[in-house]
Amino acid sequence: MANYFNTLPLREQLEQLAKCRFMDMSEFSDGVDALKGKKMVVIGCGAQGLNQGLNLRDSGLDVSYTLRAEAIEQKRQSWKNATENGFTVGTYEELIPTADVVLNLTPDKQHTAVVNAVMPLMKEGACLSYSHGFNIVEEGMQIRDDLTVIMVAPKCPGSEVRAEYVRGFGVPTLIAVHEDNDPKGEGLALAKAYAVGTGGHKAGVLMSSFIxxxxxxxxxxxxxxxxxxxxxxxxxxxxxxxxxxxxxxxxxxxxxxxxxxxxxxxxxxxxxxxxxxxxxxxxxxxxxxxxxxxxxxxxxxxxxxxxxxxxxxxxxxxxxxxxxxxxxxxxxxxxxxxxxxxxxxxxxxxxxxxxxxxxxxxxxxxxxxxxxxxxxxxxxxxxxxxxxxxxxxxxxxxxxxxxxxxxxxxxxxxxxxxxxxxxxxxxxxxxxxxxxxxxxxxxxxxxxxxxxxxxxxxxxxxxxxxxxxxxxxxxxxxxxxxxxxxxxxx
Amino acid sequence: MITVSQTITLNDLTVNFDERFQLTNINWELTTGQHWMVTGANGAGKSALAAVLAGAGDIIAGAVSGLPNTVSIVSFEAQAELIAEELKKDDADILDVIAEGTTVSEVFERDCADTQLALELADVFGLGSLLDRAFRKLSTGESRKMMLVRALANKPDLLILDEPFDGLDVEMHAQLQAYLKKLSQTVPMVIVLNRLDECPDFITDIAYVAEGELGQQIKRSDEKAYAELYQLLHLKTTDLEVPAADPENPIPTLDSAQPLVNLKNATIKYGDTVIFEGLNWTIQPNEHWQLSGPNGSGKTGLLSLITGDHPQCYTNDIFVFGFKRGSGESIWQIKQFIGYVSTALQWEYRVSVSIRNVVISGFYDSIGLYTKCTDRQRQIADEWLALLGMSERADQPFNKLSYGDQRLLLIARAMVKHPPLLILDEPCLGLDDMNRQLVLALIERICAGTETSVLYVNHHPEDKIKGIEKYLAL
The missing domain is CATH 1.10.1040.10 (N-(1-d-carboxylethyl)-l-norvaline Dehydrogenase; domain 2)
Incomplete structure (x- = not known):
């Protein structure tokens, strides 16, 4: 894989680097509609994974967790986090093929392995979401053409993401759409709905780019x-x-x-x-x-x-x-x-x-x-x-x-x-x-x-x-x- | 100079007043150097308590000891009695002349130990020109003054004044205050007053009477207790009503044929530890429930299944406010129907926000305020603050309030939208007696004035709320 940023012409590099806009509250009037009834499957159940999932579920969205088979078999902490909070947990093979949106909330280091494992299982036209663009930009991960790729990154630790939501507020959040992977033009709508689901829209959302x-x-x-x-x-x-x-x-x-x-x-x-x-x-x-x-x-x-x-x-x-x-x-x-x-x-x-x-x-x-x-x-x-x-x-x-x-x-x-x-x-x-x-x-x-x-x-x-x-x-x-x-x- | 060197003691005293009122279990000690104010809501028994010192009522149990020889009382009851006697005399008059009745000076001569003093005092209180008038012909204020002079000139060892300032004009009020202050150096006093702000400076102790019992006894110098008593009296006596809901943003109407809450076979467990299981519970509209159970029995957990704060609400069969949980509803759609107060909420409510905004946040079910409110909502919040007696503190920070005041505000926050269901999870927990009374007084006002179903969690039998008829024990 090649560094994605380095493959772009200078003009586009500069354009992408300069992307960042503070969004207006009125841009979120559709709430979570774009994700309503869709199946959201979170990969990883650490602090970000669990707390984002709790918020999304409390916003009326359908959330479940997929973990590696070993984590489930050995009842690791991530498995406990998800099951004790009443979420459905399953292996990649069980849940990824049913997912409309796959939320990759694993550490950067695991992204290549994780994405390589889940991509073949994802259904046609589904959405893959990141909370950090390293895998796409620096590692140059190529995502299947039919998949939409977005980023939703709350700018706070996972515990804060939850605590602010419960208060009725949220944390500042950055969203982006990977323009090379937006086949249906729905990336922005999905990212906005996701930000609403975690409460981020109440605290302010920055529209940025992966780069x-x-x-x-x-x-x-x-x-x-x-x-x-x-x-x-x-x-x-x-x-x-x-x-x-x-x-x-x-x-x-x-x-x-x-x-x-x-x-x-x-x-x-x-x-x-x-x-x-x-x-x-x-x-x-x-x-x-x-x-x-x-x-x-x-x-x-x-x-x-x-x-x-x-x-x-x-x-x-x-x-x-x-x-x-x-x-x-x-x-x-x-x-x-x-x-x-x-x-x-x-x-x-x-x-x-x-x-x-x-x-x-x-x-x-x-x-x-x-x-x-x-x-x-x-x-x-x-x-x-x-x-x-x-x-x-x-x-x-x-x-x-x-x-x-x-x-x-x-x-x-x-x-x-x-x-x-x-x-x-x-x-x-x-x-x-x-x-x-x-x-x-x-x-x-x-x-x-x-x-x-x-x-x-x-x-x-x-x-x-x-x-x-x-x-x-x-x-x-x-x-x-x-x-x-x-x-x-x- | 008269001084009371002994202590008046009321010991486990129960007194009946014509079968219609009873003072119960009164324990009260009045010692040398004290001047008492007795206060309480209308009908609480404060006048009765004072009158007991003047020998009124039939003692059923207990004893009074140490009463001095001469006790003078000024009260509407004593005034009415005097007038009744006069009327009786009038009726008995067989002569066919119009009786003028007893004059003021005749009353003084008949009833006062020191008539000379009475005449002097009559001058002081502006009754000098009325001495020859029949006292029945006096105006309310004038006869009030006469009663005062009559009592004072009797050289009492203990002076009881029941609402002495009622019916007096401003000038007279000040004059009487000044006179009483002077008198206080020699005569111990018990003054019955509805309003704390009329409390004369020389009062040293305050007794609060509620429902025929002697509640708090506080030292005048205890500023904190004084402030709390002020607020309690305000809540008990104010004419203000529970403010209405926000007509511009009404809560959606619920189908009245459906229960508010229906839990089927509810279970909470952590790992292998089962907190409770197989619980069925239905709350119908307008039912009031009390939930009890020992610590750790899952009371709060059960409530949070209803409020949506427990993650296991998604793994249970729960129907709330028209939603089957886990069918795509958001917790904010659930919370709009619920007002909620608990100690945990108070702990969590640590954001920097003004008192007014705490109340407004109830419209949005948020901890802190993150949305611009409407003018109407602000106005409703101010009405609540008036009811609580906190208007002047509206812009102060919430976290600087006393623990008890914070709790009152959170109750107002919970009720501000008039939710179909009000959940009070141990609302008196951690509060001292006075603040408990305050909270209960507020809750009773709310229950009386709204159509909200109350779900009350408590294990203190003395913290009862009127009107609860359904019980669930875990």
Missing amino acids: AEVKSDLMGEQTILCGMLQTGSLLCYDKMIEEGIDAGYASKLIQYGWETITEALKYGGVTNMLDRLSNPAKIKAFDLSEELKEIMRPLYNKHQDDIIDGTFSRVMMEDWANDDKNLLGWRAETAETAFEKMPAGDVEISEQEYFDNGILMVAMVKAGVELAFETMTAAGIIADSAYYESLHETPLIANTIARKKLYEMNATISDTAEYGCYLYNHACLPLLGDFMKGIKSDVIGKGLSLDDMGVDNARLIEVNTALRSHPVEAIGATLRGHMADMKKIV
């Missing part, structure tokens, strides 16, 4: 989302220890700090995150982030280039073929880091203190978000996509670190994200070596100790203007506005 989704998703997850947070955690922890900060305090400041500072990011963008700092600290964080951006820009460019030209997926798939030797080795290495092994201390840290004593962390988040956004948009990805795949998702990943440090983050994200995260981490650690030599506890661990909190007016205005005029802030304000309209009318 834009894959290229932006890969870039975001391996740089700012996971890579930057992992690298930042390790560097900040080691620096605090070197500076004589209590290890328990250092561990806690990082573990919960990412969550706290990115909560401010979620509400009001990079500007609001920096506005949480005192004026001198804000200027300090700004200067640090400018320095970081200059040092790291080539790395972000390299990641984006490798993603666009397929180098990244090729190298990762070589590791898949090599029994995940790299991935598993790096995973073990992460578990042995000093930060990972030091439990958070039993100390009280106030919400504001996470900002005041974590100036460098704020600078790292700012630098990572802006770089990822700038790099993605420079590569032809539209600002809306770039926003969602950088700034919007950072708090979600930060939450996983708060739960159980880097272990939890790497366990929650996909293998693809994890692999990219390690690549980034290994390149970024040495890259920031010299920079970190100049760092002291005033920007990580203790906070500025200034007698005079005064700042130069002109400099403050300059910094504030720079913050507020970054393009990620403009698109962020617009998209958060859409979300707020839909979410709380408080």
